[in-house]
Amino acid sequence: MKQVTVKNKHLSLEVLEYGAIIRKLKFRTRANSWTDVNVSLESTQDYLNDTLAIGACVGRYAGRLSGGNLELDGKYYPLTHTEGITLHGGDRGFSRQYWNLQSATESPEKSEVTLTYRSGHLEEGFPGILDVTVTYTLLENVLIIRHEATTDRPTVVNLTNHTYFKIDSQPLISHYQLQINALNRAETNSRRLPTGQLPGVASTTYDFLEERPLGDFKMDTPFLLDSNRDFAARLTSAVSGIRLTVHTNQPGLVVYTPEGFAGICFETQNLPDAPRFDHFPDARLNPGETYVNESHFVFESLR
Template sequence: MDEVNTTDNPFVKLTYYSKHLEEGYPGNLTVSVTYRLMDNALQVIYEGTTDRSTVINLTNHSYFKLDKDPFIDECELQLNCPYRLETKENHLPTGNLIPVRKTDYDFLLPRKIGLQRFNTVFVKDLGNEKVAELRSRTSGIHMRVYTNQPAVVVYTPTEFPGICFETQNYPDAPNQPDFPKSVLRPGDIYNNISIFKFDLQT
């Protein structure tokens, strides 16, 4: 543990040092994650530096469930994501962006999740920092997700009722020339900021 702060916006900062060629990645990488409470929101900040050019794409894999219902079918989801990444059977992107409008993946306007389940990379509307909203009419809890990243992987497990918003760069970006770059170079700072904000709506 690197730092603990107990002021009005408390946070904990954790740091990890990844040695050159750990898991095959070049560069001595120093990366930190800060979890900060801000009023009714959780801010998650990833930062990283390296001494050699290396690939980096970090994300948060927390599950959210806004009520005690046994399923998430009745929750309303909205995604400010006009495209999704086409993927192969092994979930790697093909490089193609697919419009979601008028498809099963169209959550541009809020609607119930229903029987839809996800392991899907959605491309954020770059004109909007808000990438997702989730709302439970049962509990009245309303959740909004903001990020400076260009994509979000929405994942719903089969083992339990929950939903995950993995804010990140496009997966497999090093192998896709048209995707946003994911290479961190010496002297640059990797910066990934996401905010999960909650309120009650009656």
């Protein structure tokens, strides 16, 4: 399994060709110490058996699609599914594929890793040959993740990165301060599928409009981001003094805090099951168009 490590003065990044996985991400604090800021597995081989898409590029459609099929232009495409749910692109999706490591460059200011993957027509049931590029850029104290995709026929695309952030060495993350600039969330049912309702978050347990402790509240929650936002989300640890701020061009943010280990995912993306709902942001990609998901993860040392 090929891997590459690049760094600049502020960040160090290790990427695997398998799943385009971010395996190691380190941030250099004001105290001049390199601090791990993501959850990683012990061995590269452990990722072959991972079921949580740790650090991976997720697609062709991140999140859940319902019904076991996709309807486009009056035609139905059977999708790989489990009990009617296609999760993160199907059985393998993009997170369990070997990508092509195209290039890796390094300099004190800017370092970059680029990987590509071609998803064949009807792979996991999705129409169209999809050519995907993911570029990881270290620009000063910012990790930029840019997904791009083109297709030879109409399809749907929703890509994201599935890194679990952990910005200190404590065994729990309940003390993290969290802020999310989203006035609404996508309501989900017992199967974590959107109902189509977009209730407001104000004065509910999902209200992180003002920074507050995460606590023991577990989320696998799609938020519809405020179009006038300064940023999508912000996470701060008083223990390490590290703050992570997330910016994205995407309309949605899925915040996921799994059971079993301490970490938090900020999945910048479209809303799950968007093709089922006309009032959700459009997930369609046509020939001649380029899908772009660009997200910036800004790390700061507050002391």
